[in-house]
Amino acid sequence: xxxxxxxxxxIALALMILGLVGxxxxxxxxxxxxxxxxxxxxxxxxxxHHAEATTHDxxxxxxxxETKAAVAHEEVKDTTHAVAHNTEVKNDSVVASENDSTKTExxxxxxxxxxxxxxxxxxxxxxxxxxxxxxxxxxHVFHQLQNKPWAALYVACIFFLLISMGVLAFYxxxxxxxxxxxxxxxxxxxxxTAYLPYGSVIFFILxxxxxxHVNHLFVWMKEGVDVVGHENYDKLIAGKTGYLNVPFWLxxxxxxxxxxxxxxxxxxxxxxxxDEANDNLFYKKNFKLSAAFLVFFIVSESIMAxxxxxxxxxxWFSTLFGWYVFASFFxxxxxxxxxxxxxxxxxxxxxxxxSSHIHDLSKFMFGIxxxxxxxxxxxxxxxWYSNIPEEVTYFITRIKDYNLLxxxxxxxxxxxPILVLINTDFKRVAGxxxxxxxxxxxxxxxxxxxxxMPATVGDQWFIGVSEISSLLFFxxxxxxxxxxxxxxxxxxxxxxxxxxxxxxxxx
Amino acid sequence: MSSNKxxxxxxxxxxILMDAVKQTRKAHHHIExxxxxxxxxGLDKAMGLAPTRLAICAFIYGCIGLSVATAxxxxxxxxxxxxxxxxxxxxxxxxxxxxxxxxxxxxTVFFAAHLMVITFYMRSKLWPFKEAENxxxxxxxxxxxxxxxxxxxxxxxxxxxxxxxxxxxxxxxKH
Numbered sequence: 001x002x003x004x005x006x007x008x009x010x011i012a013l014a015l016m017i018l019g020l021v022g023x024x025x026x027x028x029x030x031x032x033x034x035x036x037x038x039x040x041x042x043x044x045x046x047x048x049h050h051a052e053a054t055t056h057d058x059x060x061x062x063x064x065x066e067t068k069a070a071v072a073h074e075e076v077k078d079t080t081h082a083v084a085h086n087t088e089v090k091n092d093s094v095v096a097s098e099n100d101s102t103k104t105e106x107x108x109x110x111x112x113x114x115x116x117x118x119x120x121x122x123x124x125x126x127x128x129x130x131x132x133x134x135x136x137x138x139x140h141v142f143h144q145l146q147n148k149p150w151a152a153l154y155v156a157c158i159f160f161l162l163i164s165m166g167v168l169a170f171y172x173x174x175x176x177x178x179x180x181x182x183x184x185x186x187x188x189x190x191x192x193t194a195y196l197p198y199g200s201v202i203f204f205i206l207x208x209x210x211x212x213h214v215n216h217l218f219v220w221m222k223e224g225v226d227v228v229g230h231e232n233y234d235k236l237i238a239g240k241t242g243y244l245n246v247p248f249w250l251x252x253x254x255x256x257x258x259x260x261x262x263x264x265x266x267x268x269x270x271x272x273x274x275d276e277a278n279d280n281l282f283y284k285k286n287f288k289l290s291a292a293f294l295v296f297f298i299v300s301e302s303i304m305a306x307x308x309x310x311x312x313x314x315x316w317f318s319t320l321f322g323w324y325v326f327a328s329f330f331x332x333x334x335x336x337x338x339x340x341x342x343x344x345x346x347x348x349x350x351x352x353x354x355s356s357h358i359h360d361l362s363k364f365m366f367g368i369x370x371x372x373x374x375x376x377x378x379x380x381x382x383x384w385y386s387n388i389p390e391e392v393t394y395f396i397t398r399i400k401d402y403n404l405l406x407x408x409x410x411x412x413x414x415x416x417p418i419l420v421l422i423n424t425d426f427k428r429v430a431g432x433x434x435x436x437x438x439x440x441x442x443x444x445x446x447x448x449x450x451x452x453m454p455a456t457v458g459d460q461w462f463i464g465v466s467e468i469s470s471l472l473f474f475x476x477x478x479x480x481x482x483x484x485x486x487x488x489x490x491x492x493x494x495x496x497x498x499x500x501x502x503x504x505x506x507x
Numbered sequence: 508m509s510s511n512k513x514x515x516x517x518x519x520x521x522x523i524l525m526d527a528v529k530q531t532r533k534a535h536h537h538i539e540x541x542x543x544x545x546x547x548x549g550l551d552k553a554m555g556l557a558p559t560r561l562a563i564c565a566f567i568y569g570c571i572g573l574s575v576a577t578a579x580x581x582x583x584x585x586x587x588x589x590x591x592x593x594x595x596x597x598x599x600x601x602x603x604x605x606x607x608x609x610x611x612x613x614x615t616v617f618f619a620a621h622l623m624v625i626t627f628y629m630r631s632k633l634w635p636f637k638e639a640e641n642x643x644x645x646x647x648x649x650x651x652x653x654x655x656x657x658x659x660x661x662x663x664x665x666x667x668x669x670x671x672x673x674x675x676x677x678x679x680x681k682h
Contacts, residue, residue, distance in 0.1 A: 380605065
């Protein structure tokens with residue numbers, strides 16, 4: 001039996017408290033009014049023009065702005081943005097009542113920078129556009145900044161929820177495949193999936209909060225997106241409301257979460273009952289249950305990926321997205337199994353686990369990392385290659401605003417594991433596996449960050465207090481729940497039909 | 508060596524062979540070779556053979572393949588004739604890299620696989636029309652043969668090998 005060490009418990013509690021404080025701080029420090037944002041933007045204007053110019057470009061890529069931009073003369077389009085920006089700077093530095101003088105001030109700037117263009121029409125376009133755009137821009141930034149603490153919470157929450165799902169999927173596969181090596185690790189996996197009910201409840205509450213318009217994470221939930229003539233009307237989203245509507249969306253989420261939790265509950269129950277049984281009835285039950293779960297899982301997982309992740313970008317779609325998300329959390333789940341196993345082993349609790357078991361887990365970490373990369377690249381390259389505007393905006397915003405994170409995730413999730421874990425001997429060395437594991441887990445957090453953030457906070461992203469605190473909070477909760485669950489039952493199943501083979505497994 | 512003599516001890520079970528190999532090594536007799544009809548798991552370890560370095564070769568070959576692919580496409584597509592083909596950016600390699608990745612990947616695998624196989628053939632001296640080296644035809648079917656070097660201790664070694672469960676022990680003069 002495992003006993004939860006005082007140290008680890010204190011660390012977990014400290015992480016939770018620290019995280020909670022940071023989360024609350026994140027929410028309190030988010031701007032409450034447009035005026036606050038106005039101030040923040042004004043301050044950032046003094047910083048530099050270039051940063052601002054990119055924001056405008058990012059705006060132009062968005063559908064709502066695009067229509068407006070299209071109205072302007074094609075030729076003048078770029079100039080307009082540049083000029084609009086110049087005007088804006090003036091507007092901010094000059095007191096609002098001096099608006100009249102702005103017009104006169106614009107003209108010299110235009111002639112100075114853009115001699116080639118007709119100076120007569122540009123100032124006019126610029127003035128109208130500038131004021132309207134400035135207002136819309138501030139409102140846009142306001143929403144993004146308000147979304148920031150929510151999105152940080154959402155990313156961390158879904159990340160840990162899906163880690164436990166990755167472990168559950170791996171566990172089910174091991175059952176169905178009748179793997180001879182893994183039964184000594186079943187209790188570890190069951191311990192990790194103990195997080196699932198807690199994670200599900202918190203996550204479902206977050207979904208409910210989004211559904212009841214407490215936050216603006218999901219654009220398609222906006223009031224009036226499907227009402228023709230409404231200022232928020234969006235034809236593309238309106239066409240999807242048959243699928244993307246809050247009640248249906250919540251019902252789907254509830255079904256998936258209940259289904260997953262049900263499997264995890266029954267499977268553990270059967271596994272414990274098998275320990276006390278005289279025949280293999282419960283083992284067979286678990287086998288059938290796992291097979292059925294895997295079918296349910298692959299369907300629900302795909303839909304889950306559309307609902308909870310892809311729908312933050314409701315204008316964009318990708319067919320292999322479900323698989324891509326799956327690979328991401330599956331490898332994280334396997335890595336988590338490996339790291340928890342190594343921790344328990346280092347404390348002397350898993351006497352039946354030898355370096356061959358670790359080797360097998362490392363091979364899975366390595367292989368699924370490559371599989372993730374394959375899907376990442378397939379999704380990216382197909383869209384990059386054909387460069388169809390309605391699809392490619394997804395990657396343009398990511399490459400422009402998230403360059404380091406976007407490509408950094410590939411380095412962390414592909415280059416590091418492939419170079420570190422390709423060596424057979426390295427796969428058995430605890431220190432190296434832990435190092436690779438930390439890199440992989442961090443890389444996949446970044447991966448989820450890349451999926452959610454660009455659509456919710458756009459270029460206002462920052463890995464700051466909100467993001468780190470949310471991560472720490474859920475990490476603390478995860479550690480607390482998982483290691484608490486591990487103390488409840490013996491760490492080795494008693495009479496699994498494959499347990500003897502597993503105990504003597506060597507590779 | 509004082510003589511060219513070797514002893515062929517033939518076994519008909521891989522477990523007995525494994526035990527025999529362990530005993531022979533323990534008694535410090537030099538095992539020249541073991542012939543088996545199929546891979547016997549753990550035999551290399553029992554014989555004390557050094558681990559293969561073929562995987563390291565493959566890794567190096569893969570790196571070479573990757574370099575070849577990169578250099579080739581960089582020269583052809585970017586340096587030599589940077590045409591605009593369907594709007595693909597050919598100003599620098601990195602700009603158009605996603606389009607090159609399938610080739611880079613395949614070339615890496617191609618080089619790693621083929622060069623490794625050729626290395627294996629060369630190291631194990633295998634080629635068409637090579638004369639077969641099996642000392643006893645039964646070793647390709649259902650018998651296992653251990654070849655032990657003789658150093659003036661023919662009598663002793665023969666009886667030792669008989670005791671290890673050999674079904675047949677022969678002294679052979681090697682050319």
